[in-house]
Amino acid sequence: xxxxxxxxxxxxxxxxxxxxxxxxxxxxxxxxxxxxxxxxxxxxxxxxxxxxxxxxxxxxxxxxxxxxxxxxxxxxxxxxxxxxxxxxxxxxxxxxxxxxxxxxxxxxxxxxxxxxxxxxxxxxxxxxxxxxxxxxxxxxxxxxxxxxxxxxxxxxxxxxxxxxxxxxxxxxxxxxxxxxxxxxxxxxxxxxxxxxxxxxxxxxxxxxxxxxxxxxxxxxxxxxxxxxxxxxxxxxxxxxxxxxxxxxxxxxxxxxxxxxxxxxxxxxxxxxxxxxxxxxxxxxxxxxxxxxxx
Amino acid sequence: xxxxxxxxxxxxxxxxxxxxxxxxxxxxxxxxxxxxxxxxxxxxxxxxxxxxxxxxxxxxxxxxxxxxxxxxxxxxxxxxxxxxxxxxxxxxxxxxxxxxxxxxxxxxxxxxxxxxxxxxxxxxxxxxxxxxxxxxxxxxxxxxxxxxxxxxxxxxxxxxxxxxxxxxxxxxxxxxxxxxxxxxxxxxxxxxxxxxxxxxxxxxxxxxxxxxxxxxxxxxxxxxxxxxxxxxxxxxxxxxxxxxxxx
Amino acid sequence: xxxxxxxxxxxxxxxxxxxxxxxxxxxxxxxxxxxxxxxxxxxxxxxxxxxxxxxxxxxxxxxxxxxxxxxxxxxxxxxxxxxxxxxxxxxxxxxxxxxxxxxxxxxxxxxxxxxxxxxxxxxxxxxxxxxxxxxxxxxxxxxxxxxxxxxxxxxxxxxxxxxxxxxxxxxxxxxxxxxxxxxxxxxxxxxxxxxxxxxxxxxxxxxxxxxxxxxxxxxxxxxxxxxxxxxxxxxxxxxxxxxxxxxxxxxxxxxxxxxxxxxxxxxxxx
Ligand SMILES: Nc1ncnc2c1ncn2[C@@H]1O[C@H](COP(=O)(O)OP(=O)(O)OP(=O)(O)O)[C@@H](O)[C@H]1O
Ligand SMILES: [Mg+2]
Numbered sequence: 001x002x003x004x005x006x007x008x009x010x011x012x013x014x015x016x017x018x019x020x021x022x023x024x025x026x027x028x029x030x031x032x033x034x035x036x037x038x039x040x041x042x043x044x045x046x047x048x049x050x051x052x053x054x055x056x057x058x059x060x061x062x063x064x065x066x067x068x069x070x071x072x073x074x075x076x077x078x079x080x081x082x083x084x085x086x087x088x089x090x091x092x093x094x095x096x097x098x099x100x101x102x103x104x105x106x107x108x109x110x111x112x113x114x115x116x117x118x119x120x121x122x123x124x125x126x127x128x129x130x131x132x133x134x135x136x137x138x139x140x141x142x143x144x145x146x147x148x149x150x151x152x153x154x155x156x157x158x159x160x161x162x163x164x165x166x167x168x169x170x171x172x173x174x175x176x177x178x179x180x181x182x183x184x185x186x187x188x189x190x191x192x193x194x195x196x197x198x199x200x201x202x203x204x205x206x207x208x209x210x211x212x213x214x215x216x217x218x219x220x221x222x223x224x225x226x227x228x229x230x231x232x233x234x235x236x237x238x239x240x241x242x243x244x245x246x247x248x249x250x251x252x253x254x255x256x257x258x259x260x261x262x263x264x265x266x267x268x269x270x271x272x273x274x275x276x277x278x279x280x281x282x283x284x285x286x287x288x289x290x291x292x293x294x
Numbered sequence: 295x296x297x298x299x300x301x302x303x304x305x306x307x308x309x310x311x312x313x314x315x316x317x318x319x320x321x322x323x324x325x326x327x328x329x330x331x332x333x334x335x336x337x338x339x340x341x342x343x344x345x346x347x348x349x350x351x352x353x354x355x356x357x358x359x360x361x362x363x364x365x366x367x368x369x370x371x372x373x374x375x376x377x378x379x380x381x382x383x384x385x386x387x388x389x390x391x392x393x394x395x396x397x398x399x400x401x402x403x404x405x406x407x408x409x410x411x412x413x414x415x416x417x418x419x420x421x422x423x424x425x426x427x428x429x430x431x432x433x434x435x436x437x438x439x440x441x442x443x444x445x446x447x448x449x450x451x452x453x454x455x456x457x458x459x460x461x462x463x464x465x466x467x468x469x470x471x472x473x474x475x476x477x478x479x480x481x482x483x484x485x486x487x488x489x490x491x492x493x494x495x496x497x498x499x500x501x502x503x504x505x506x507x508x509x510x511x512x513x514x515x516x517x518x519x520x521x522x523x524x525x526x527x528x529x530x531x532x533x534x535x536x537x538x539x540x541x
Numbered sequence: 542x543x544x545x546x547x548x549x550x551x552x553x554x555x556x557x558x559x560x561x562x563x564x565x566x567x568x569x570x571x572x573x574x575x576x577x578x579x580x581x582x583x584x585x586x587x588x589x590x591x592x593x594x595x596x597x598x599x600x601x602x603x604x605x606x607x608x609x610x611x612x613x614x615x616x617x618x619x620x621x622x623x624x625x626x627x628x629x630x631x632x633x634x635x636x637x638x639x640x641x642x643x644x645x646x647x648x649x650x651x652x653x654x655x656x657x658x659x660x661x662x663x664x665x666x667x668x669x670x671x672x673x674x675x676x677x678x679x680x681x682x683x684x685x686x687x688x689x690x691x692x693x694x695x696x697x698x699x700x701x702x703x704x705x706x707x708x709x710x711x712x713x714x715x716x717x718x719x720x721x722x723x724x725x726x727x728x729x730x731x732x733x734x735x736x737x738x739x740x741x742x743x744x745x746x747x748x749x750x751x752x753x754x755x756x757x758x759x760x761x762x763x764x765x766x767x768x769x770x771x772x773x774x775x776x777x778x779x780x781x782x783x784x785x786x787x788x789x790x791x792x793x794x795x796x797x798x799x800x801x802x803x804x805x806x807x808x809x810x811x
Contacts, residue, residue: 004803007799007802007803008803010799011796011799011800011803014792014795014796014799015796017788017792017796018789018792018793018796019758021785021786021788021789021792022758022762022765022789024781024785024788024789025762025765025782025785025786025788025789026729026762026765027785028779028781028782028785028786029765029782029786031779031782032768032771032776032777032778032779032782033776033777064734067734068730068733068734071734071737075737208744209744305811342811345810345811348625348628348629349628350625350628350809350810350811351809351810351811352809368631368632368633368636369631370631371629371630371631371632372631374629375629376625376629378622378625378626378629380622381625381626382621382622382623383623383626384551384554384555384623385555386554386555386558386559387551387554387555391551391554392551392626394547395547395548395550395551395626396626396630398546398547399544399547399548399627399630399631399632400630400631401631427558440626443626444629
C-alpha cells in the first residue's frame with residue numbers, strides 16, 4: 001500500500017515535470033528562427049509520387065497547411081504588411097493540394113476568397129481556378145469566380161463574359177450568370193455589375209468568415225454606386241461635373257460622404273468615376289487598422 | 295520450507311464470464327531436503343500451483359511461502375530454481391549467455407560463474423552447443439538449457455514443472471540423476487509429472503491433485519498400500535469425487 | 542541498477558542480433574545512397590537537401606527499429622512466456638520493466654549512433670562531391686538533431702512499454718504506438734490551429750478545443766524533437782530550448798515507464 005502511494009506520488013511529480021518542461025520547451029521553440037525559404041513546397045508532380053496511395057490525404061494535409069500558412073501571414077504582419085513570399089507560400093500549398101487532388105473544391109474556394117486580398121495574386125488565383133475549371137467540369141462556381149476576377153480586377157469584360165457563358169452552360173448554374181454575361185457586353189454600369197456579381201457570390205457562400213470578406217467589398221461598392229448616382233444627379237441638375245465629392249455635400253445632393261470600409265477616402269477621378277484611395281484592398285500603406293475579424 | 299496454505303484461484307475463460315476454478319483451498323507443506331512429487335491429470339492445477347509459488351500468478355485467497363518468506367518478496371527467488379513446463383528462451387542468445395544472465399541476476403559473481411557454467415553445461419550435455427543461438431536448439435536441448443538455468447545459482451529449493459517432458463531416455467536418466475544429486479546435497483525438490491515411474495523412483499513424498507483439489511498426500515511407501523500399484527492408487531484418488539475420470 | 546543490468550544486457554544482445562535489424566540498416570543504407578542521387582538533381586541548396594534526407598533516413602529507420610524490433614522484444618516475452626525466465630529470478634516486475642527499458646534504450650542509442658555515423662558519412666560525401674553548394678553548413682546542429690532524434694525514439698519506446706503493460710497483444714501495442722507517433726507529431730500544429738481558428742477562417746467548437754488540449758498534454762509533443770530544418774539551414778538553436786526539450790523527453794519517458802511498471806506490477810502471467 002505504501003509502495004503504491006509512493007509510486008503515485010512519483011507519477012504525479014513526473015507528470016507535473018512533464019507539463020512544466022513541455023511549456024518551457026514549446027515556449028522556447030517559438031523563438032527559434034525559421035529559415036527564409038521555409039516556404040518551399042515540393043512541386044505537385046513530385047508530391048504525387050511521394051504520396052503514393054495517400055494522395056487524397058496528402059491533399060487534405062497540404063490544404064490544412066495552406067490554412068495555417070494564411071493564419072501565420074495574418075498573425076505576423078496583417079495582409080497589408082505580409083511579404084510577397086508569404087502570399088506565394090499560401091498559393092503554392094493550395095496549388096500543391098489541387099495538384100494532388102484536382103477535384104478538391106476547398107483550395108479553390110479558399111484561395112479565391114483570401115488570396116484576392118493581395119491584388120498582385122490575382123493572376124495566380126486565376127491560374128488555380130483554370131486548373132479547377134478543367135477538372136471540375138460540372139462546376140459553374142469556378143467559371144463564375146473567374147468571370148468576376150477578369151471583370152473586376154483585370155478589367156477584361158470580354159473574357160469575363162466568356163467565362164460566365166461557360167458557367168451558365170454547366171448544370172444548375174444560377175440564372176444570374178447568363179444575365180451577367182449579357183450585361184458585361186457593355187462597358188457601362190461597371191459598379192452596378194460588380195454589385196450584382198458579388199450578391200450572386202454571396203448567395204452561394206455560407207461560411208461566415210468568407211462571407212465577411214465579400215460583404216466588405218460589396219459594402220464599398222454599394223457606397224461607390226451611391227456616390228456615382230449622386231454625381232449623375234448633380235450633372236443632370238447643374239449641367240457640369242462636380243469638381244470634388246465635397247461639392248456634392250455642399251450643394252446638398254448627399255448628406256455626407258460615406259466611409260470606405262477598407263479605410264481609404266473616396267474621391268472623384270478625372271474621368272468622372274468614383275474611386276477610393278484604398279483601391280478597395282488593404283493595400284500597402286493603407287491607413288486602415290480595421291481589418292475584418294478574420 | 296515450501297508452504298502453500300489454502301490457496302484458491304479462479305480463471306476467467308477469455309472475455310466471457312465463464313469461470314474455471316483452477317485451485318480450491320489447496321494446502322501443502324514440503325519439508326527441507328525432501329523430494330516431493332506432484333501428480334495429477336491434465337488440467338488438474340499442477341502448473342497453476344507452481345506459478346503461484348513463483349509469484350507469476352497471485353492467488354485469490356490463501357498464502358504461499360518459501361523459506362518462511364511470502365512468495366511476493368522478490369528476494370525469495372534467489373533461493374529458488376524454476377523450470378517452466380514448456381521453457382522458451384530468447385532466440386538469439388546462446389547457452390553461455392543464458393546462464394550468465396541467470397547467475398548474474400541471482401547475485402553470483404563473474405568468477406563463480408566462469409567456473410560453474412562449463413561444468414553445469416557438461417552435466418546437461420550442452421557443452422558442445424553452448425555457443426549456438428538457442429533458436430537452433432531442439433525441444434530436448436531447450437529443456438536441458440532450462441534445467442541448467444534453474445540450477446546455475448545453486449538454489450536451496452528447486453521447482454520443476456514436468457522436467458522429463460520432451461527428453462530422450464538418456465535425458466530422462468540425466469534428469470533423474472540430477473534430482474538424486476540434489477537430494478544428496480540436501481536441496482528441496484518440488485516437481486510435477488504424470489510419469490508415475492519417475493515419481494516412484496525419486497520421491498520421498500507425493501501429492502495427488504485433481505480438479506484443483508488435493509486428493510491425497512503422504513510418504514510414498516505409506517500411501518501406496520501393499521499389493522497396490524501407484525497407478526491404481528492414482529486412478530482411484532482422482533476418481534473419488536467424480537465417480538469416474540475427469541473430463 | 543544491480544538487478545537491472547543483466548536483463549538490460551541480454552535484452553540489448555537479443556535486439557542487436559535480431560534479423561529485422563539488418564533489414565532496417567539495409568533500408569537506411571539505400572536511403573543514404575539515394576541521398577547522393579537526389580542531391581545530384583538539386584540545383585541550388587544541395588547542402589540543405591543532403592542534411593534533410595540523411596536525417597530523415599535516420600529518423601525513419603529508428604522509427605522502424607522501435608516499432609518492429611523494440612515492441613517485439615517486450616511482446617515476445619509476454620506472448621511466448623520467455624518472461625518466466627526473468628521473473629523466476631530475484632527481479633520484481635518493476636525491475637523487469639526498467640531493465641528491459643534500459644536494454645531497449647541501449648539498443649536505440651547504439652543503432653542511432655551507427656545510423657547517425659552513416660548519415661554523417663553520406664552528408665560528408667555529398668559535400669565532398671559538391672563543395673560549393675554548402676554555403677551555410679555546420680556539423681554541430683546536425684549532431685544535435687541526431688541527439689534529439691535518439692531521445693524521441695527512446696521516448697517512443699517508453700510509450701510502447703506503457704501500452705504493452707496493459708495491451709493483450711503485440712499488435713495492439715504496435716497500433717497504439719503508431720497512433721501516438723502520428724498524434725505526437727501533429728498535435729502541436731493542431732493545437733495552434735484550433736487556438737486561433739479565426740486566423741484561418743475555420744470554426745472550432747469548444748469541445749474540439751478541449752479535446753485537442755487534452756491530447757496536447759496527454760500525448761508526447763514529438764515535434765519538439767524535430768530540429769531537422771534548423772540543422773539543414775544551420776540556424777541557431779537556443780540552449781534553453783535544447784535543455785527544455787531534453788528535460789521534457791526525460792520526464793515524459795520516466796513517466797511512461799513508471800506507469801508501465803505500476804500497471805505491470807499488477808499483472809499475472811498464467
Ligand atoms: N490463463 C488461463 N486462463 C483460463 N484458464 C486457465 C488458464 N491457465 C490455466 N487454466 C485452467 O486452470 C486449470 C489448471 O491448469 P494447469 O495448467 O494448472 O493444469 P496442469 O495440472 O498443469 O495440467 P497439465 O498436466 O496439462 O500441464 C485448467 O482447467 C486450465 O484450463
Ligand atoms: Mg501443467
